Amino acid sequence: MLFGEIKTRRPIRWGMVGGGRGAQVGYSHRSAALRDNSFQLLAGAFDIDPEAGKAFGQTLLVSPERCYADYQTLFAEEAKRADGIEAVTIATPNNTHYAITRAALLAGLHVICEKPLCFTVAEAKELRDLAAQQNRLICVTYGYAGHQMIRQARAMIAQGDLGEIRIVQMSFAHGFHSEPVELANPSTRWRVNPEVAGPSYVLGDLGTHPLYLSEVMLPQLQIKKLLCSRQSFVKSRAPLEDNAFVMMEYDTGAMASMWISAVNAGSMHQQKVRVVGSKASLEWWDEHPNQLRYEIQGEPARVIERGMGYLYPEAQVDDRVGGGHPEGYFEAWSNLYYRFAMAIEAMDNGNPDLIDELCIPTAEAGYEGVRWVENCVRSADQGGVWVDYQ
Numbered sequence: 001m002l003f004g005e006i007k008t009r010r011p012i013r014w015g016m017v018g019g020g021r022g023a024q025v026g027y028s029h030r031s032a033a034l035r036d037n038s039f040q041l042l043a044g045a046f047d048i049d050p051e052a053g054k055a056f057g058q059t060l061l062v063s064p065e066r067c068y069a070d071y072q073t074l075f076a077e078e079a080k081r082a083d084g085i086e087a088v089t090i091a092t093p094n095n096t097h098y099a100i101t102r103a104a105l106l107a108g109l110h111v112i113c114e115k116p117l118c119f120t121v122a123e124a125k126e127l128r129d130l131a132a133q134q135n136r137l138i139c140v141t142y143g144y145a146g147h148q149m150i151r152q153a154r155a156m157i158a159q160g161d162l163g164e165i166r167i168v169q170m171s172f173a174h175g176f177h178s179e180p181v182e183l184a185n186p187s188t189r190w191r192v193n194p195e196v197a198g199p200s201y202v203l204g205d206l207g208t209h210p211l212y213l214s215e216v217m218l219p220q221l222q223i224k225k226l227l228c229s230r231q232s233f234v235k236s237r238a239p240l241e242d243n244a245f246v247m248m249e250y251d252t253g254a255m256a257s258m259w260i261s262a263v264n265a266g267s268m269h270q271q272k273v274r275v276v277g278s279k280a281s282l283e284w285w286d287e288h289p290n291q292l293r294y295e296i297q298g299e300p301a302r303v304i305e306r307g308m309g310y311l312y313p314e315a316q317v318d319d320r321v322g323g324g325h326p327e328g329y330f331e332a333w334s335n336l337y338y339r340f341a342m343a344i345e346a347m348d349n350g351n352p353d354l355i356d357e358l359c360i361p362t363a364e365a366g367y368e369g370v371r372w373v374e375n376c377v378r379s380a381d382q383g384g385v386w387v388d389y390q
């Protein structure tokens with residue numbers, strides 16, 4: 001159970017690029033990083049507009065002289081200080097992630113980057129290699145992975161509670177962009193512009209989330225082949241898709257499917273992962289993250305609840321309030337962020353083996369997300385055909 005105690009020797013000195021006032025995801029990072037005193041926000045280049053960024057930083061209690069005009073100045077000036085930042089979060093639109101991550105690593109910083117880590121597999125490999133050379137960590141914020149029931153699912157599958165895994169059915173299909181809302185909303189506008197969003201919209205923006213959850217739950221499965229069909233139901237979004245279907249075959253012969261959509265009218269999120277085994281199935285839904293459905297063939301379905309003594313130990317370590325009280329999105333992010341702090345400290349102490357035990361999305365997860373999108377786009381652009389996973 002967590003009681004808000006710091007998990008590292010001291011808070012990591014931390015800065016942010018992006019996540020300014022009005023940004024969609026900036027507050028999620030700050031709320032998570034500051035929650036358990038894992039990080040201390042000391043500097044930033046918070047906004048593409050330097051003046052807006054400086055003004056906003058001060059409302060977060062960052063000293064005026066450490067609210068910088070851009071990320072280049074942030075990294076250069078902080079490197080000169082004895083108390084300069086040690087880690088930076090990058091919460092800017094997709095097309096900036098590669099350059100900012102690269103610059104941060106070269107400046108000797110640990111990086112927490114939003115997904116997608118970059119646009120191409122070649123870039124992802126380069127960043128992964130650079131991080132290794134610089135002895136720095138890259139973390140990627142697949143925030144849903146911090147939910148306790150994801151750990152329970154992972155443990156149940158590892159213990160054989162489902163039997164042999166046969167089918168994985170995933171979705172992340174909301175309805176918020178059923179209309180061309182991008183005409184009025186800047187946070188959506190760049191998402192449907194390939195120059196800023198990259199080679200996909202919903203595949204990268206949404207699909208990589210359940211994909212990462214499936215990797216956490218089912219680390220033993222490797223995708224062998226994949227077929228993707230993608231559509232732009234709001235025509236002005238072409239060539240980027242606002243809906244896609246993906247089928248996958250794993251090396252074990254198990255099969256998976258994923259429905260990814262921003263035009264599922266009326267739906268809030270519909271992010272679900274259902275794992276079907278030879279004996280039983282389990283299902284997690286992000287709109288009810290404290291519960292896991294467990295369905296044994298021939299028995300009444302069960303609802304497993306967060307915060308209960310019957311859970312596997314790994315599903316109990318992040319319990320903050322006991323069973324019955326709902327925990328949610330912000331707690332999941334905090335659970336990842338305190339682990340990011342522990343991983344950074346482990347790296348600095350020359351103890352990288354601990355990072356595997358922390359089960360966090362690192363450069364490898366960032367690379368896998370970019371790789372999956374690249375394979376999906378390759379299949380879709382050939383007309384929706386099976387392609388070998390590269």
Ligand code: NAD
Nearest residue numbers: 018019020023024025046047048091092093094114141187
């Ligand atoms: P947004 O458009 O709402 O906000 C972007 C912010 O970055 C703004 O404050 C903008 O001023 C700032 N910015 C842009 N370029 C900058 C630069 N060069 N230097 C400094 N600041 C800059 O975007 P958003 O929806 O918050 O998305 C940001 C990133 O987070 C995207 O990559 C997106 O895919 C990702 N995201 C992830 C999740 C998740 O669950 N992990 C959720 C939402 C968004």
